[in-house]
Amino acid sequence: KARYVLAFMGFLGMFNVYSLRTNLSVAIVAMVNSSGESDVNSSNVCPDRGQTSSDTANTNGIFDWNSAEQGLVLGCYFYGYIVSNVPGAWLARRYGIRLVLGIAMLLSSIITLFTPLAARSSFALFVALRIILGFFQGVSFPTMQGAWGLWAPPMERSALISAHIAGSSFGTCVTLPVAGVIADQLGWEAVFYVTGGVALLWSCIWLAIIHNSPSVHPRISEQERTYINDSIGVEKYKQEVLAPIADLASTPYVKLKLLTTRTPWLSMLTSLPLLAILTGHFASNWGNYTLLTMLPSYMSSILKFDLSTSGFLSSVPYILQFLFTLVGGYITDVIRKRALTSTIVIRKVNTTLGLAIPAAFIVLAGYIGCDVAAAVAFFSISVAFNALTVPGCKANTVDIAPKYGGIIYGMSNTLANIPGFLAPQVVGLILLDGNSVTQWQTVFWISAAIYLTGAIVYLLFGSGEEQSWA
Template sequence: MQCGKSKTKKKDQSIPVSSTKDIKSITLKEEKTPGCYFKARHALALMGFLGLFNVHAMRNNLSVAIVAMVNNTGQDVAPTNQSNICPDKGANSGSMASSNGVFNWDPMQQGLILGCYYYGYVITNVPGAWLARRVGVKKVFGGSMFLSSIITLVSPASVYSSVELFIAMRIILGLFQGISSPVLIGVWASWAPPMERSILISVVLSGSSFGTCVTLPLAGVMAETLGWEAVFYFTGGCGLLWTVFWFLLIHDTPNQHPRISDQERKFINESIGLNQHKDQKVHVRTPWKSMLTSLPIFGIVCSHFAGNWGNHTLLTMLPTYMSTILKFNLSASGFLSSLPYLLQLLVINLGGYFTDVVRNRRITSTVVIRKLNTTVGLAIPALFVVLAGYVGCNAAAAVAFFSLSVGMNELTVPGCKANAMDIAPKYGGIIFGISNTIASIPGFLAPQVTGILLQDSNSLTQWQTSFWISAGVYLAGALIYLLFGSGVEQPWARGEITHKKQDTSKVEAELVTLQARRCQTDRHQIN
């Protein structure tokens, strides 16, 4: 280890690094385990990926299903500018016409129904991360997914009962799923070597893109052929199946894992100092005040909020745009709406991989690569979401621009969203929970803003206004992160020890010794 440190000092003269832990992790090499190529941490990343796949399948199934649920012909909402209406591409013919729903919800009600999930979602981000630190990720995330699956399965019955009950069920679904991303970020404090953080976090969070990419086209086909109820039954059933494998395969730390190799356990523990920081006799106070007043965290929160605003605007409303403006049928609408998330899946994993390559080779500092990823991940989406609104009825150009906007947005994952693990590894889950809480506000606010804009006129002009709002939020978030982003572990992130238990066996031994000495003294005085 001393030899390794002397080598890294020479490199420090040219390229700065974020912390001494990063230097140590560069010098450490994992010993090969004969016959073992798929590591325990890779299994955790895969299950986290599939977990977020199911989270987003249950969250986004409504974005497509609502097109089949709503009775569009029964609405008295006509576009005021007929020149903005594109030629029909099957939206009003064949199976699409026969799939016209039974619920008479106007655009504002649809915006409320699509966004109400996030009323519950924003509440449980921070409490979920806090609870996972004490109870364990396995129980917290597994339990929330089990309950989420049950709620999804009973959703069709609830909406037929009353729209108010359906909204309540969606809010409760958000409550259970709000813990998902923070706990799956926080678990890497115990599992991820510092130089693998970006790719491992990117792989897990890419499950959200994959879930959306698969759900949108599949839900369109299922709603058109089997009925929209089948969408909820299928996504809820997949969630239950995943829960079984999660409880069988996953463990909270490398030291608790019964099947991990000794080589991998040693490598993880040494690279992140797990043995040094997991002293069960030491209680560390969570630095809430420092976190809430930290400028680097403020930068993370603002850029995360900005990325989510545009992402949620398109995620919840793009199927509606494809169906009502570009006039595609339900199946085509779901498929075309999924294409941006296919690109998103590619960008997030390639971005995470190359970010770790840059950090490992020390081409530039951590803060520079985080800021570069975040700026590109917000500026390019701002440009293309605006352009998409001005291509008129050119469906190919619109899909291409939407894809670039949504796809490039995922560079914020190896950018600002992974940054919490750089500035405060111990509290990465809690910080992401704080950030994700505020960044989830666009989940219910963005669809409602778009719904209000479309209330009087479902036209391209109104959609363009929505896209301009998204672009402005994107650019504001990029600017704030450039000003306040950091890649260095913050002084408060080491934690403040508030109580340290004494070894009871030593205390008892000292009491016995003291009592024996007193007895000897008493005997001496008597004699």
């Protein structure tokens, strides 16, 4: 079925988005020369677990960046990312998902292929290229979220949204260990060549087979087209949403509708249910990005694993997150179809579990010393349960405003990705005073506090009803 093909391609697309995003988290361990670091910037609490065998490769990198500079490099991607979310959603609504996401990923893959050259040229050029990469990739999630306003029957929304978002977890759990092996065996440059090449291939396939809506898809069955359009009431707002995509604006009436239809920005910005979504999304991403960007460094500097092992262990939580995202979305839709509870109740249950449990276990992970099994287990529980925010507050955008789902998700994703650059830099500044267990405990407590704030705000103000302004 065409909507499942879109979900699968969206899954692979988000795989590539996160592959291009997280490749640096592992590669940077091999890129940076840490042989000259003083004792204050290293931890000797835990015994060596294979790090010595790769000391020459991992400490004699060619870049002399301190922890603050590394935090900037890891986070600067999000300076560009947050800028393009809302414009990307608007472009996708105006020109369709096929061109917007396809061209953005095509340019992202080319940028990634040139990353090693930029890094060797200058620090400033490397940072600039990562910012540009983030700018092009910022359109990805709002574009896919908006697509489901046209493609997803209401009772399949949680599962279809979860399916494409699960690609981000899968991309992380594959990229972290594979990038570690590639960096160990072929050098850090190869990490960017491989991930960039895979993304380039995906972009070409996407542009070849994906179409903007059921109404313009040449190969969709008439049965599926009718089912989707009837279930979401597409005829009711065809002129507002489909006309720019399907070239339906040929009559004076439709042209007038397009000219008089306005996005209700003020109503959106003053909506408490939207505020609740923004806060929950922000909280979810703060903890997620803290671990996504810094976990390989924690495994290497505190638990003393070599690069390949650090990458593998760092990927374990995201394997579980991938499974939780898919299963959570499926179970949520089953509950909604059977009317076991209201939409907002299941959204709030998912969001609470997805923020409160991660808060508890990320703190506990900082107090288990050198127990590797416990560390991996606690980080895994924290990251896995965070996935329940996908069928929770993150899917809620389509509930409260189906027509503006992409734009609202763009707004939410813009705010929620500020932690992408802020969290690594906060961690980098904390670690300037010493890369010790105590400093990392501070990092984890900050994440827990933000998690709990997001859960409380969403519980108080979240809504499952379509808003009057939508």
